Amino acid sequence: MRRIYMDHMAATPIHPEVLEAMLPYLKEDFGNPLSLHYFGGAPKRALDEAREKVALLIGADPKEIIFVSSGTEANNLAIKGVAYAHQKKGKHIISSQIEHHSVMHSLKSLEKIGFKVTYLPVDKNGLVDPGSLAEAITPETILVSIMHGNGEIGTLEPIAELARISKEKGVYLHTDAVATAGRVEIDVARLGVDALSLAASQFYGPKGAAALYLKKGVRVQPLIDGGIQEEGKRAGIEDVPAIVGMGRAAEIAKRELPSRMGHLSGLRGMLIDGLLKGINRVYLTGHPERRLPGHVSICVEYIEGESMLLFLNQKGIAASSGSTCTSRALKASHVLLAIGVDPAITQGSLVFSLGKDNTKEDVDYILEVLPPIVQRLREMSPLYEDAMRRSV
DSSP states (O other), X not given: OOOEEOBTTTOOOOOHHHHHHHGGGGTTOOOOTTOOSHHHHHHHHHHHHHHHHHHXXXXXXXXXXXXXXXXXXXXXXXXXHHHHHTTTTOOEEEEETTOOHHHHHHXXXXXXXXXXXXXXXXXTTSOBOHHHHHHHOOTTEEEEEOOSBOTTTOBBOOHHHHHHHHHHTTOEEEEEOTTTBTTBOOOHHHHTOSEEEEEGGXXXXXXXXXXXXXXXXXXXXXXXXXOOTGGGTSOSOOOHHHHHHHHHHHHHHHHHHHHHHHHHHHHHHHHHHHHXXXXXXXXXXXXXXXXXTTEEEEEETTSOHHHHHHHHHHTTEEXXXXXXXXXXXXXXXXXXXXXXXOHHHHTTEEEEEOOTTOOHHHHHHHHHHHHHHHHHHHHTOHHHHHHHHHHO
């Protein structure tokens, strides 16, 4: 059976060159980077080189890169770490209504211990209004955390403008760039952010390797105690093979980014146009232009996203419904609700996230396969039958 993978927001396959770079550190170069003897030398050098490559991907100084295990951990360290370290100044944090659960849950945890959080609304395309941020900042505000790009609807936020407003008010800004790093060009200096999260699994690196960019001078309180690794900000022996893989993946992404973006933007346009023309009562979610290059998110009326996924899987197509973290939860997506999608229509959420190896033939196959699936499911839907009866 033909297999088409279009769930790259969940994970990307490891690039062959990345795997090759990792192998020595799973075999002969197994030592602890902190060891002063011979066996610690190669891992220590590899760690330093990977830090330089990751820093180069986002325009940072290598000393500003903290390696962690996942984007979730990076978000937790940025939000809780800054909150704990600066709570004497104030206990107010600002975020948005469409953040990843690792951000939302971190904020909920802080609210339980006395912090106050303002969740900014977004417009129908998922954009945060910079004016609403300016109005929400108070003398008690210590941190703003707004994602760079949304993995569920693909919208790219105006982070540079939000960061400028935060800086004018003397407030730190963190951005969750897990969905964007390695997919679009990022320069932390131009963005003006104080902290940024990224993960290797999103740009053809291994799972288990991620990083937090922390601008020089920004204090965080470590969440893990026990050692001096990562300049004392994240204790525990580093996963050297995974970090080496992240560094190599970052190096390749930096080199190939322009061609990847052009390729994916073209396929994205073809898929969006084909879906909107080939299926009735289908709605594009997220910003029509200001979105991730390989991201297509729609809602199909009268049927459930899970049902479409099951039928697509039978045809060899891997996609997702809503975010990966909520796809097994039988409830409406908080992101879709925040942009004003009717709760009933959110159940028909479908997301195609394309990768560098996808082709026009893959898009054509989806456009051939999906309309009959939708029609078959609608014929089984009492909601669709009732709507058709009322439209006569």
